[in-house]
Amino acid sequence: xxxxxxxxxxxxxxxxxxxxxxxxxxxxxxxxxxxxxxxxxxxxxxxxxxxxxxxxxxxxxxxxxxxxxxxxxxxxxxxxxxxxxxxxxxxxxxxxxxxxxxxxxxxxxxxxxxxxxxxxxxxxxxxxxxxxxxxxxxxxxxxxxxxxxxxxxxxxxxxxxxxxxxxxxxxxxxxxxxxxxxxxxxxxxxxxxxxxxxxxxxxxxxxxxxxxxxxxxxxxxxxxxxxxxxxxxxxxxxxxxxxxxxxxxxxxxxxxxxxxxxxxxxxxxxxxxxxxxxxxxxxxxxxxxxxxxxxxxxxxxxxxxxxxxxxxxxxxxxxxxxxxxxxxxxxxxxxxxxxxxxxxxxxxxxxxxxxxxxxxxxxxxxxxxxxxxxxxxxxxxxxxxxxxxxxxxx
Amino acid sequence: xxxxxxxxxxxxxxxxxxxxxxxxxxxxxxxxxxxxxxxxxxxxxxxxxxxxxxxxxxxxxxxxxxxxxxxxxxxxxxxxxxxxxxxxxxxxxxxxxxxxxxxxxxxxxxxxxxxxxxxxxxxxxxxxxxxxxxxxxxxxxxxxxxxxxxxxxxxxxxxxxxxxxxxxxxxxxxxxxxxxxxxxxxxxxxxxxxxxxxxxxxxxxxxxxxxxxxxxxxxxxxxxxxxxxxxxxxxxxxxxxxxxxxxxxxxxxxxxxxxxxxxxxxxxxxxxxxxxxxxxxxxxxxxxxxxxxxxxxxxxxxxxxxxxxxxxxxxxxxxxxxxxxxxxxxxxxxxxxxxxxxxxxxxxxxxxxxxxxxxxxxxxxxxxxxxxxxxxxxxxxxxxxxxxxxxxxx
Numbered sequence: 001x002x003x004x005x006x007x008x009x010x011x012x013x014x015x016x017x018x019x020x021x022x023x024x025x026x027x028x029x030x031x032x033x034x035x036x037x038x039x040x041x042x043x044x045x046x047x048x049x050x051x052x053x054x055x056x057x058x059x060x061x062x063x064x065x066x067x068x069x070x071x072x073x074x075x076x077x078x079x080x081x082x083x084x085x086x087x088x089x090x091x092x093x094x095x096x097x098x099x100x101x102x103x104x105x106x107x108x109x110x111x112x113x114x115x116x117x118x119x120x121x122x123x124x125x126x127x128x129x130x131x132x133x134x135x136x137x138x139x140x141x142x143x144x145x146x147x148x149x150x151x152x153x154x155x156x157x158x159x160x161x162x163x164x165x166x167x168x169x170x171x172x173x174x175x176x177x178x179x180x181x182x183x184x185x186x187x188x189x190x191x192x193x194x195x196x197x198x199x200x201x202x203x204x205x206x207x208x209x210x211x212x213x214x215x216x217x218x219x220x221x222x223x224x225x226x227x228x229x230x231x232x233x234x235x236x237x238x239x240x241x242x243x244x245x246x247x248x249x250x251x252x253x254x255x256x257x258x259x260x261x262x263x264x265x266x267x268x269x270x271x272x273x274x275x276x277x278x279x280x281x282x283x284x285x286x287x288x289x290x291x292x293x294x295x296x297x298x299x300x301x302x303x304x305x306x307x308x309x310x311x312x313x314x315x316x317x318x319x320x321x322x323x324x325x326x327x328x329x330x331x332x333x334x335x336x337x338x339x340x341x342x343x344x345x346x347x348x349x350x351x352x353x354x355x356x357x358x359x360x361x362x363x364x365x366x367x368x369x370x371x372x373x374x375x376x377x378x379x380x381x382x383x384x385x386x387x388x389x390x391x392x393x394x
Numbered sequence: 395x396x397x398x399x400x401x402x403x404x405x406x407x408x409x410x411x412x413x414x415x416x417x418x419x420x421x422x423x424x425x426x427x428x429x430x431x432x433x434x435x436x437x438x439x440x441x442x443x444x445x446x447x448x449x450x451x452x453x454x455x456x457x458x459x460x461x462x463x464x465x466x467x468x469x470x471x472x473x474x475x476x477x478x479x480x481x482x483x484x485x486x487x488x489x490x491x492x493x494x495x496x497x498x499x500x501x502x503x504x505x506x507x508x509x510x511x512x513x514x515x516x517x518x519x520x521x522x523x524x525x526x527x528x529x530x531x532x533x534x535x536x537x538x539x540x541x542x543x544x545x546x547x548x549x550x551x552x553x554x555x556x557x558x559x560x561x562x563x564x565x566x567x568x569x570x571x572x573x574x575x576x577x578x579x580x581x582x583x584x585x586x587x588x589x590x591x592x593x594x595x596x597x598x599x600x601x602x603x604x605x606x607x608x609x610x611x612x613x614x615x616x617x618x619x620x621x622x623x624x625x626x627x628x629x630x631x632x633x634x635x636x637x638x639x640x641x642x643x644x645x646x647x648x649x650x651x652x653x654x655x656x657x658x659x660x661x662x663x664x665x666x667x668x669x670x671x672x673x674x675x676x677x678x679x680x681x682x683x684x685x686x687x688x689x690x691x692x693x694x695x696x697x698x699x700x701x702x703x704x705x706x707x708x709x710x711x712x713x714x715x716x717x718x719x720x721x722x723x724x725x726x727x728x729x730x731x732x733x734x735x736x737x738x739x740x741x742x743x744x745x746x747x748x749x750x751x752x753x754x755x756x757x758x759x760x761x762x763x764x765x766x767x768x769x770x771x772x773x774x775x776x777x778x779x780x781x782x783x784x785x786x787x788x
Binding site: 002003004005006007008010011014043044045047048053056057060061065067068069070071104105107108109110111112115116117118119122133136137140141208244248249250251252253263264265268269271272275276278279280281282283284285286287288289 | 396397398399400401402404405408437438439441442447450451454455459461462463464465498499501502503504505506509510511512513516527530531534535602638642643644645646647657658659662663665666669670672673674675676677678679680681682683
């Protein structure tokens, strides 16, 4: 009896992923990092735009006292005001300051919302393939993650599959667009359909069912595509995002939660999010990064850089004969593996020094996730390895 | 059915505290902030030492890439190495890098440890008077907080009271020295006695019982007193601290967890803390502040400033005839209220524009917490108000 048994079990279950990462690390050590084609990590490669450091320098030189002290648990009022007014303009909805709560990245925000919402046994639906952390975030607070598959051909929501997993205990659905692991973007039409369907489900079960949007990639869009808004699609919706990707600040843990102005018991919700942000030990989002946000309106990393990588990797996949849904956002690709057993496929790719993540890790066996958040040279130099890998299946 | 019922209930229970704070805010609005004597907040007043901003500027100018990206969930390896070597020297124990996990403040660290340790129904003992957040931190992860009173005369651990609350489900005891709300410091002797007693309890129950030290105030010591080390007192111990107070960085959420090198299943513990830091959504401690730590060896705010305030407030309390245990650390005082009902006393103090927190909020009715983390002028200017308050009880 040392650590909690469920944690020990989770660590054990995760051991195959760890083994895979360790194998990758060994490859890099053995052959040199530049000889290994690492497509396994979702760690934003672009540095923050110069304006970010300029802003941070200026904030550090601000002689006003109290800048690094505790502020109200929801964040600095001026920063919440700024974000609320930005959202008001962007979403054309009457946000007020208290609808916005600054949080420790989107991962922190999802836990804050789950803690505020869930009672033991309450269910949250994820749409497979999905980010594996959702399972933990829901279980952390006594909830149960249920899973509905998306449409095989385009990874968009499948309302029939969704309807099949709904129960009286379903409290929310999590959507993630642009999507990890598929790179698919949900249009407004897709979300509007989901919203209409949700309202029929709310009538069916007689209580609100929340549409929770996890949108860390919301600014990473290609081909002039628009990311649909959950806030416009369903009045019982909550947006959670971070500046990990658009400002290249993943390690700084800065994000926010925005409550739809029409959520039921709005004042209670506002208060609950501030409270759970506090009692989960986040206390508040990091002060310095909060204060930077109002100075960074419209600032973002060069999205074109990711789009070029997308074009390059899609070209390569086509050349070597691996088919996939062409992503329009984020920095992932989710192609079909060349054998049914995606774990075996990923192991075989490792033999060619290509590091990938099996689709099983996203609740969708048979595919693999390729992160092209890497230098262009990694993609280019991997061509021969991919050809050998594909050939080995012929 | 909107937010979770237990959260709604907590908000309702906390409403009297909120009302009290709102009453304080109204007083400030009505009479001007300088006419209200606010002793209610535990928000460090000292700005970070100049070396902190110098370091942050230099780090921002570092042209190396990747400084703001995700790093391993336990923190930057170089920072963990630095802290492990500092602890090795300070504690004379064989810490290794993996024994240290960077966390989002001590509040974050306590949740990370609780999540790694507790199964449903497991108990953690707090020593009253205690920081109210401990209850949430333990409940968040299915645990139950049990409470043992300290000795009335000096607020030090009472082993008999502790023994009375021990059950086969007790997994840990939380100590907090220097203490919030009493300002009392546990000597090595006190902790050694606690450690010896814990080992008899471990024999009695046949499993490890952890001594968890929450030490955000560990550097805030007066009168050349030394803070005892839990790590030296008990091999099954975990230290959690932050730089909220000693570096004035409360809002930046930077702290760390240190595992005693002799905890059972050390490797599993190391892995578990990194894992729970990840799945709770903290992901990692803020990157920039992590990187600052190795450059701030020995740097701290002017502790003498707090000691002077301690002397000033103790002098004032003596002058007006309110008795209390003289604190030797942190920035709190926990005197006897002038009537049995501490909430009524605090309300009456508000009439004199003195803001305090009732001892009931710390599981110890009959006393009140006074935070002297405020400008010296607030203490000085409050003299007449205190005299009137005391007189009103004569």
